[in-house]
Amino acid sequence: QVQLVQSGAEVKKxxxxxxxxxxxxxxxxxTYDINWVRQATGxxxxxxxxxNPNSGNAYYPRKFKGRxxxxxxxxxxxxxxxxxxxxxxxxxxxxxVRVRSVVEAxxxxxxxxxxxxxxxxxx
Amino acid sequence: EIVMTQSPATxxxxxxxxxTLSCRASQSVSxxxxxxxQKPGQAPRLLIYGxxxxxxxxxxxxxGSGSGTExxxxxxxxxxxxFALYYCQQSHKWPPTFGQGTKVEIK
Numbered sequence: 001q002v003q004l005v006q007s008g009a010e011v012k013k014x015x016x017x018x019x020x021x022x023x024x025x026x027x028x029x030x031t032y033d034i035n036w037v038r039q040a041t042g043x044x045x046x047x048x049x050x051x052n053p054n055s056g057n058a059y060y061p062r063k064f065k066g067r068x069x070x071x072x073x074x075x076x077x078x079x080x081x082x083x084x085x086x087x088x089x090x091x092x093x094x095x096x097v098r099v100r101s102v103v104e105a106x107x108x109x110x111x112x113x114x115x116x117x118x119x120x121x122x123x
Numbered sequence: 124e125i126v127m128t129q130s131p132a133t134x135x136x137x138x139x140x141x142x143t144l145s146c147r148a149s150q151s152v153s154x155x156x157x158x159x160x161q162k163p164g165q166a167p168r169l170l171i172y173g174x175x176x177x178x179x180x181x182x183x184x185x186x187g188s189g190s191g192t193e194x195x196x197x198x199x200x201x202x203x204x205x206f207a208l209y210y211c212q213q214s215h216k217w218p219p220t221f222g223q224g225t226k227v228e229i230k
Contacts, residue, residue: 035219
């Protein structure tokens with residue numbers, strides 16, 4: 001069964017960092033890009049970036065460049081997303097998602113979603 | 124970035140009836156449009172990609188259509204498990220962007 005399993009909920013103070021993990025199973029991890037998407041409380045979905053497990057290439061949108069870092073440990077089929085300088089409006093659910101295409105950097109639908117990790121930022 | 128606009132925000136439908144959801148893009152996305160279903164406390168689930176291709180295992184009562192800037196998700200004969208939130212997402216130009224969602228509720 002193809003699945004992405006994320007780490008548990010986090011509570012952080014403003015200015016801190018959070019690191020969320022995403023373990024893949026049921027498929028060859030290196031074949032597909034992993035993207036991260038968030039659903040901030042009361043807001044829509046925002047894309048945070050992608051990384052290719054094979055090449056290590058990554059890309060981040062301008063809004064999050066410098067604050068988001070995606071990394072991977074291919075030996076354990078796990079992706080990580082670290083968000084720094086947390087603010088209260090970063091509160092929401094963070095998802096790792098697999099892109100449907102096997103082509104690196106392909107923009108495509110997201111066919112497999114992690115269960116989501118709730119990140120709460122409050123003083 | 125491409126702005127996706129969904130309508131209506133809420134759709135009230137009786138079980139067994141048809142639901143028609145709309146999604147409009149601020150510029151052409153060709154056929155690079157996906158639809159997702161999200162139930163409370165769950166992650167979204169891919170329903171349709173390429174504007175009209177059903178994901179594996181999706182019942183035939185779900186269908187997608189459209190191209191360019193106008194898209195439709197149709198659910199014929201709504202079942203109890205279909206009452207949920209539905210989102211569209213364009214995969215034509217970076218960054219990928221989502222609509223704000225349509226809630227399909229029981230009438």
